[in-house]
Amino acid sequence: MVIMHIDANSAYLAWTAVDLLEKGARVDVRTIPAVVAGDPKSRHGIILAKSGPCKKAGIVTGESLFEARRKCPDLVVLPPNYDLYLSCSNAMFQLLSEYSPIIQRYSIDECFLDYTHSAARFGDPLATAKEIGQRMKRELGFTVNIGIGPNPLLAKMASELEKPDRIHTLWPEEIKEKMWTLPIRELFMVGRATETKLRRININTIGDLAKADPEHMKALLKSHGQLIWEYANGIDDSPVTPNEEIQQKGLGNGTTTAHDVKEKAEAKQILLALTERVAMRLRKLGRKTSLVSVSLKTDKFLRYSHQVKLSRPIDGTTEIFGHVCRLFDQCWRGEPLRYLGVSLSEFEREGPCQISIFDEPRNAKVDELDQTIDAIRKKYGDRSILRATFANSKVEPLQGGVNDGDYIMMGGYGRENSGGAD
Amino acid sequence: MKILAEPIDAVVTFKGQEKPIPKRFRYIDRSGRFQEIRVDRILVCTETKVAGIRAFVYRCQSTIRGEEKLYELKFLVQDCRWELYKM
Numbered sequence: 001m002v003i004m005h006i007d008a009n010s011a012y013l014a015w016t017a018v019d020l021l022e023k024g025a026r027v028d029v030r031t032i033p034a035v036v037a038g039d040p041k042s043r044h045g046i047i048l049a050k051s052g053p054c055k056k057a058g059i060v061t062g063e064s065l066f067e068a069r070r071k072c073p074d075l076v077v078l079p080p081n082y083d084l085y086l087s088c089s090n091a092m093f094q095l096l097s098e099y100s101p102i103i104q105r106y107s108i109d110e111c112f113l114d115y116t117h118s119a120a121r122f123g124d125p126l127a128t129a130k131e132i133g134q135r136m137k138r139e140l141g142f143t144v145n146i147g148i149g150p151n152p153l154l155a156k157m158a159s160e161l162e163k164p165d166r167i168h169t170l171w172p173e174e175i176k177e178k179m180w181t182l183p184i185r186e187l188f189m190v191g192r193a194t195e196t197k198l199r200r201i202n203i204n205t206i207g208d209l210a211k212a213d214p215e216h217m218k219a220l221l222k223s224h225g226q227l228i229w230e231y232a233n234g235i236d237d238s239p240v241t242p243n244e245e246i247q248q249k250g251l252g253n254g255t256t257t258a259h260d261v262k263e264k265a266e267a268k269q270i271l272l273a274l275t276e277r278v279a280m281r282l283r284k285l286g287r288k289t290s291l292v293s294v295s296l297k298t299d300k301f302l303r304y305s306h307q308v309k310l311s312r313p314i315d316g317t318t319e320i321f322g323h324v325c326r327l328f329d330q331c332w333r334g335e336p337l338r339y340l341g342v343s344l345s346e347f348e349r350e351g352p353c354q355i356s357i358f359d360e361p362r363n364a365k366v367d368e369l370d371q372t373i374d375a376i377r378k379k380y381g382d383r384s385i386l387r388a389t390f391a392n393s394k395v396e397p398l399q400g401g402v403n404d405g406d407y408i409m410m411g412g413y414g415r416e417n418s419g420g421a422d
Numbered sequence: 423m424k425i426l427a428e429p430i431d432a433v434v435t436f437k438g439q440e441k442p443i444p445k446r447f448r449y450i451d452r453s454g455r456f457q458e459i460r461v462d463r464i465l466v467c468t469e470t471k472v473a474g475i476r477a478f479v480y481r482c483q484s485t486i487r488g489e490e491k492l493y494e495l496k497f498l499v500q501d502c503r504w505e506l507y508k509m
Contacts, residue, residue, distance in 0.1 A: 015473055015474075018472060018473040019473045021425070022425070022472055023425075023427045024424075024425040024426055024427040084473065084474070087473070087474035087475060087500075088474040089474070090474055091471050091473075091474030092474075139470070139471055139472070140472060140473065140474065141472040141473055142473075
């Protein structure tokens with residue numbers, strides 16, 4: 001197999017820069033200390049992307065705008081433009097589609113491309129990668145890193161090696177020299193928590209992990225230990241799966257509120273607005289859920305969640321919201337809230353299902369109502385029909401999700417352990 | 423030529439399967455006055471997708487105040503509007 005991983009360099013910032021240049025801006029924001037960040041007034045003021053000079057000043061993605069300004073006082077702050085990002089991402093995907101039909105859009109700025117069968121048509125993968133990189137720069141205006149390897153894992157590791165605008169290969173014989181010397185945190189699927197655990201037993205580089213005993217890793221970190229040990233050795237037999245074929249395992253929707261929520265009624269309205277969106281997405285997928293969960297974050301940044309397993313899979317907004325309310329009442333301890341979230345999992349396909357004699361009799365009219373509302377919203381826009389409860393309320397009637405939920409996020413989804421799309 | 427990206431009013435002909443052809447346009451210059459310009463010659467038209475935004479860029483030539491000038495007009499397909507892209 002020959003797999004390529006294509007990753008746009010500091011995507012949000014680069015895309016904003018290209019757009020601004022096209023609109024006649026005199027400076028390229030990639031060359032000055034600039035960041036893309038949300039609006040601090042609505043408490044979304046975290047750094048989403050940063051330019052090269054910012055990186056040198058020590059600004060990291062995910063920190064608050066306040067901290068970033070302290071490190072770099074003359075910082076230029078740009079608002080995010082998700083429509084633009086989606087159009088850039090689509091253009092990138094379209095360009096890649098010319099080279100292979102098997103492409104997985106791993107996130108808004110990354111794609112996996114299966115080049116195995118394209119080699120006969122386009123030749124050497126390295127030469128093609130070079131061509132792709134040049135075309136991206138010339139036609140779309142931004143640079144990409146391309147990693148080439150025998151499986152998705154090594155391709156992804158390769159594209160992370162040196163940035164920006166580079167092409168790297170990581171074939172099995174190169175693992176020792178190129179990958180094993182890297183610190184353990186650089187390995188895919190090793191996060192902050194796993195890093196601490198591994199460093200405690202003196203595993204500091206990817207090479208250390210690769211040479212460790214897999215049984216030991218399994219005992220320490222369960223199946224995740226086995227997985228990262230395989231990754232450290234460059235073993236990954238997952239194929240590149242086009243997004244339409246990915247089995248979605250969960251759906252989630254959440255929002256950080258502009259002010260702390262203290263009233264129960266307001267919290268429930270926000271939960272309803274979140275449920276509306278997530279239930280619509282569930283029905284669009286043609287699935288029913290049998291696990292509903294609510295997660296909350298307090299003003300002290302304490303996070304907790306509560307979930308319920310249902311005896312019968314459901315997909316109705318009102319019915320899901322009933323469970324959400326019950327869960328919320330059971331777990332909320334009255335403290336001010338800054339984040340609320342609803343997620344659904346354990347999906348079942350729609351179709352005949354076992355009913356229980358203890359349940360409320362099912363009302364076919366409710367199902368029809370949901371379907372009708374979905375159809376109206378699809379045809380006339382999401383805000384064409386709303387619940388009356390939101391009529392005189394300050395709460396947004398549909399919440400969460402960027403571009404009305406039709407957006408692939410930055411972090412990536414659909415591989416291995418990450419099932420949901422928030 | 424510098425990038426201006428100024429929105430303009432344009433008179434354009436659409437002919438069958440061909441790309442739209444700009445004939446005349448007007449824009450507000452630095453002194454705030456309307457400048458009307460007839461497109462004398464279209465030298466080349468290229469399709470661009472910079473930042474994923476599909477557009478047609480026309481490199482044109484006109485006599486402006488007795489002087490032969492090169493400039494570029496841009497048709498933004500998604501937005502259905504014209505810009506004086508470079509001058």
